[in-house]
Amino acid sequence: MKNIGNLKEFACTPDRFQGGHRLCPGCAHGMIVREVVNATDDDLVVSTATGCLEVCSAIYPYTSWDVSWLHIGFENAAAGISGAEAMYKALSRKNKLYNEDRNVKFVAFGGDGGTYDIGFQSLSGATERGHDFLYVCLDNEGYMNTGGQRSSSTPIGAHTTTSPRGRVSYGEKHRKKDLTMIMAAHGAPYVATAVPGSKHWKDLAAKAAKALSTVGPTFINALSPCTTEWKFKPEDTVEIGDLAVETCMFPLYEIEDGHKLTINYRPKNKVPVEEYLSKQGRFSHLFKPENKWLIEEIQKEVDRYWEYLQRREEAGV
Amino acid sequence: MAERYELKQKEVWDGNMAASHALRQAQVDVVAAYPITPSTPIVQNYAQFLADGYVDGEFVMVESEHSAMSACVGASAAGGRVATATSSQGYALMVEVLYQASGMRLPIVMTVVNRALASPLNIHGDHGDLYLGRDAGWIHLIANNPQEAYDMTLCAFKIAENEKVRLPVTTNQDGFLVSHTAQVVEPLDDDTAYKFIGDYKAMNPMLDTKNPQTYGAQTEEEWHFEFKASQHKALMESPAVIDEVFAEFEKLTGRKYNRVETYKLDDADVALVVMGSAYETAMVAVDKAREEGIKAGLIMPRSFRPFPYNEIAEKLKNVKAVAALDRSAPMGAMGALYNEVSGALAANGQSSIMTNYIYGLGGRDTTAQHILEVIKETEKNAKAGKRVTDLQGFINLRGPKLSFN
Amino acid sequence: MATPKEMMTTWDKIQPGAVLPSFEDPEKKIRSKFNSYNYKVADWRVEKPVFNRDLCIDCDFCWVSCPDSCFIVEEVENKRGKKQAKIVGINYNLCKGCAVCVEVCPTPIKSLLMFPEFVDNDEALKQWPKKD
Amino acid sequence: MLQIRWHSRAGQGAVTGAKALADVMARTGKYVQAYSVYGAEKRGAPMTAYDKIDDNPILDHSKWMTPDYVLVIDPSLVFQEEIVDNTTDDTVFIVTSHMSKEDLLSIAKHLQGKKLYVIDAIKISQEEIGRAIPNTPMLGAFIKVSEIIPFEDFLVSIEDILSKFPKKIIEGNLRAIKRAYEEVK
Incomplete structure (x- = not known):
């Protein structure tokens, strides 16, 4: 397992995810992916679900990957990587590995569309089968690759192009699916949440390193603030991610072996959700008088969930 | 091991x-x-x-x-x-x-x-x-x-x-x-x-991680x-x-396979194109037809893709009437075998009379007798020198005769 | 839709399966022409970050937060002989000008600032704000 | 070509029986086909299985046949009139029943005038194998009636075909086959 010491040391890691990709300026995907693939010195085979990361990092004739990489479809990043992992096991057993001297780790990336929704079956199946891989969800709370449609990860109240705000609508009507807990319920040995950026960089990198060194299926749900569809300025990506943590809209925690929950970061003073919501255009309509009740509801829900996490951690079961 | x-x-x-x-x-x-x-x-x-x-x-x-x-x-x-x-x-x-x-x-x-x-x-x-x-x-x-x-x-x-x-x-x-x-x-x-x-020879394997490859790029x-x-x-x-x-x-x-299989086709006036187990059943039907004096033969693409256009056209060049038997619901068109074979013949200016039969959907039994009837119908076209039967017929379907012209 | 002319080729010469090798020389880690490291997104920028080495404390927040892997790092030894990263510049081929690096830069006077694309870097450094 | 049609309920082993018979006959140099016809129904549903045996490769893949033998291994199916479908006056019926041939014929009128043999394959399999799997005893009865191959040769082949099973099961089956061979009337 790669020791994630200080950032000065981590920054010596030669980048395995190259620039020159076509993600939006300020896209959190680039930050998260770099941290994950740099969090191990082992060789990597990566699969990526259709989505922003996929289309932007492998537009023929260019690839942004210094590691082996595969894209098949929207719904099958986990199935694809499970096949590659199975081949590694098979060749290893038959003494036919290509590089005997190298360890190979397997990583799949998917957006929330490819993970929460269309790819969920494939992820659930690969996890249940116990393949040795890390799945990272780049959770930007909607189908941003196709212009910002809702997903089951879109939070209540958010405007998207298929859950639009309107004269009689406050936007998305349903609560964000709690995928992290669902993945933990698979009994996966390691499941965690993370955000990009400079404040919680070590949380993410250490989680990736831990997941990659854990035998069996592991899962990281990384919030990926989307400058284009959440509607904030590109330079604010890191701040928005940090605010998601400070408001407890997206708490940082990990669950080991399906049950042992640890909260990795506790805000000193929990910031009201308005702070987070008001900085994003997708929530601007919530500040109209007729929608204010929803902000209160969101706050209640966030408080309830934060309480739940803390009690579960205390229970230590 | x-x-x-x-x-x-x-x-x-x-x-x-x-x-x-x-x-x-x-x-x-x-x-x-x-x-x-x-x-x-x-x-x-x-x-x-x-x-x-x-x-x-x-x-x-x-x-x-x-x-x-x-x-x-x-x-x-x-x-x-x-x-x-x-x-x-x-x-x-x-x-x-x-x-x-x-x-x-x-x-x-x-x-x-x-x-x-x-x-x-x-x-x-x-x-x-x-x-x-x-x-x-x-x-x-x-x-x-x-x-x-x-x-x-x-x-x-x-x-x-x-x-x-x-x-x-x-x-x-x-x-x-x-x-x-x-x-x-x-x-x-x-x-x-x-x-x-033989041993598997890899090309651009992802697991040769010293030489990483990108699969599935967007073009x-x-x-x-x-x-x-x-x-x-x-x-x-x-x-x-x-x-x-x-x-x-x-x-x-000692077992010989060809991309185009034929049975008693050399002197045939009438040929059926058919794939799968029915090809063998059709051999029985061809034998019966020949006993009755009908010069019938069979042809089958062993490789459905790539489709052997030229080989099929060549082998059918002396056949007067061809019936293509498709085991798939046609849904608004002729069956695939009909289309492919017709295309192959047309490309060479060949003039076999083409008809299409749909058979065996959902496992419906197709006997040698059913196929013999198709041969006899097809022979009518061969004899007439023009198509006198319907373009597409259904075999062993319960109810009134279903065909399209 | 942005294949440089010199990389255009014809159907009979392309790699079967559209498979792209990351490296031209995997042993020496020489990246292939297909590696996006060799692609330019510089023209996406309106403004560019300029790096002021004199003010930098090598916290590497910019390195870790950059979505485009554009901070050029040199591996140096610190006083205790441990390796550490030293930021030495920005790869302007890869930088899209998002300004995240400027936002996360913690020095009292930022060691990264955005300047219009047309301003020369030396000129920008001259214009750098001074301590009050 | 010799054609045999089995009538059975799913789970009674007609498919296995038909395949075993095909295997036995293939070992004598014959060409064979063994197949079955059933739908999506589960254990207990009536189904049919078929054997074709010939000196030449068997090309006809249609399911339809005029059987030389009809083997009915379920006692209740004996009363289904479908068992005489597509049969001729020469078709031989070997059916499972606890009844005597006479008693059976008095009820199963569709079998009157047919060449009929009766064997209580259910009882034999229950007593010798411990389960109502009447397929192997039916094979014993069939070999006796058809004289298709010498019984000793049949026993050698079937023992080999059953060799993947535990010894106890093999022995039970062999006893059942021998009893049926003796008891078929």
């Missing part, structure tokens, strides 16, 4: 068992599969071979056919020999990924047990699934009995993995009529079979056409390799 499986010179195997033994003998590195009737026994047999130590590779029991083919793509791109099996709805669920497997030029072998597509639901044999996958960029080989299911599967690996081809291959056998029908099969011993296929307007053209060319030029492999197989076993 996997145990050798002691085989008798003659085994009584159904098509499924025959296909599973071929997969086992190929020492496939990864089989990722999901069971579906009537190909389920292939998956079960393979699992048992694994449980008994006759297989060394990984067997991944996935949660859907979509994931089965996806895992096959991942495994194949990783760099080893890969196979799976499916039928019908499972095939339909895989279709998206079939295109991706062929586009990435991954030599996956899939033993397909052909079955009708719902709705209404039906577990029995027709060619609806095969026709669904016909543009997916795979080579499709046809097996008419368990022996051929075994032989074609062995040949499939050798064709798929040839560096000039590098395309995925399906071997097709009729659900139940072949898959669940036990017949005498003469297998090769394990070593001979493996030697025939837009400026590249996609070139890639599809290049892929099509590989498919169009694969016959040379298929012929080579069949010739080598004949040397080894």
Whole structure:
């Protein structure tokens, strides 16, 4: 397992995810992916679900990957990587590995569309089968690759192009699916949440390193603030991610072996959700008088969930 | 190292068992599969071979056919020999990924047990699934009995993995009529079979992580056409390799396969084009017709894709009337065999009279007598020198005669 | 839709399966022409970050937060002989001008600031704000 | 070509029986086909299985046949009139029943005038194998009636075909086959 010491040391890691990709300026995907693939010195085979990361990092004739990489479809990043992992096991057993001297780790990336929704079956199946891989969800709370449609990860109240705000609508009507807990319920040995950026960089990198060194299926749900569809300025990506943590809209925690929950970061003073919501255009309509009740509801829900996490951690079961 | 499986010179195997033994003998590195009737026994047999130590590779029991083919793509791109099996709805669920497997030029072998597509639901044999996958960029080989299911599967690996081809291959056998029908099969011993296929030669394996490769890049307007053209060319030029492999197989076993099979066609006035187990039933019908003085013959594309246009046109050049028998619901058109064969003939200015018959949907029984009736109808066209029968007719359908003109 | 002319080729010469090798020389880690490291997104920028080495404390927040892997790092030894990263510049081929690096830069006077694309870097450094 | 049609309920072993018979005959150099016809129904549903045996390769893949033998291994199916479908006056019926031939014929009128043999394959399999799997005893009865191959040769082949099963099961089956061979009337 790669020791994630200080950032000065981590920054010596030669980048395995190259620039020159076509993600939006300020896209959190680039930050998260770099941290994950740099969090191990082992060789990597990566699969990526259709989505922003996929289309932007492998537009023929260019690839942004210094590691082996595969894209098949929207719904099958986990199935694809499970096949590659199975081949590694098979060749290893038959003494036919290509590089005997190298360890190979397997990583799949998917957006929330490819993970929460269309790819969920494939992820659930690969996890249940116990393949040795890390799945990272780049959770930007909607189908941003196709212009910002809702997903089951879109939070209540958010405007998207298929859950639009309107004269009689406050936007998305349903609560964000709690995928992290669902993945933990698979009994996966390691499941965690993370955000990009400079404040919680070590949380993410250490989680990736831990997941990659854990035998069996592991899962990281990384919030990926989307400058284009959440509607904030590109330079604010890191701040928005940090605010998601400070408001407890997206708490940082990990669950080991399906049950042992640890909260990795506790805000000193929990910031009201308005702070987070008001900085994003997708929530601007919530500040109209007729929608204010929803902000209160969101706050209640966030408080309830934060309480739940803390009690579960205390229970230590 | 996997145990050798002691085989008798003659085994009584159904098509499924025959296909599973071929997969086992190929020492496939990864089989990722999901069971579906009537190909389920292939998956079960393979699992048992694994449980008994006759297989060394990984067997991944996935949660859907979509994931089965996806895992096959991942495994194949990783760099080893890969196979799976499916039928019908499972095939339909895989279709998206079939295109991706062929586009990435991954030599996956899939033993397909052909079955009708719902709705209404039906577990029995027709060619609806095969026709669904016909543009997916795979080579499709046809097996008419368990022996051929075994032989074609062995040949499939050798064709798929040839560096000039590098395309995925399906071997097709009729659900139940072949898959669940036990017949005498003469297998090769394990070593001979493996030697025939040879070791897997990887191209651009992802697991050679010192030399990383990117699979599945996005190509837009400026590249996609070139890639599809290049892929099509590989498919169009694969016959040379298929012929080579069949010739080598004949040397080894004495069993001769051709991309175009014929039966008593040389002097025929009337020919039927038919694929699958019905081809053999039709042999019985042809013999009966000849007893009655009708010069009938048969022709079958053993490789449905790439379709042997020129060879079929050449072999049919002296035939006066041709009936194409398609085992798939036509849905607003003539059957695929009718269209392909008509096109082949038209390209050469040949003037056989063409008719189309739909038979055997959902496993409906098609007897030699049914086929004999088709031969007799077709002979009317041959005699008249013009088409006097309907363009498309249905065989052994309950109720009033259904035909279209 | 942005293949440089010199990389255009014809159907008979392309790599079967559209497979792209990351490296031209894997042993020496020389990236291939297909590696996006060799692609330019500079023209996406309206403004560019300028790096002021004199003010930098090598916290590497910019390195870890950059979505485009554009901070050029040199591996140096610190006083205790441990390796550490030293930021030495920005790869302007890869930078899209998002300004995240400027936002996360913690020095009292930022060591990264955005300037219009047309301003020369030396000129920008001259214009750098001074301590009050 | 010799054609045999089995009538059974799913789970009684007609498919296995038909395949075993095909295997036995293939070992004598014959060409064979063994297949079955069933739908999506589960254990207990009526189904049919078929054997074709010939000196030449069997090409006809149609399911339809005019059987030389009809083997009915379920006692209740004996009363289904479908068992005489497509049969001729020469077709031989071997059916499972606890009744005597005379008693059976008095009820199953569709079998009157047919060449009929009766064997209580259910009872034999229950007593010798411990389960109502009447397929192997039916094979014993069939060999006796058809004289298709010498019984000793049949026993050698079937023992080999059953060899993947535990010894106890093999022995039970062999006893059942021998009893049926003796008891068929």
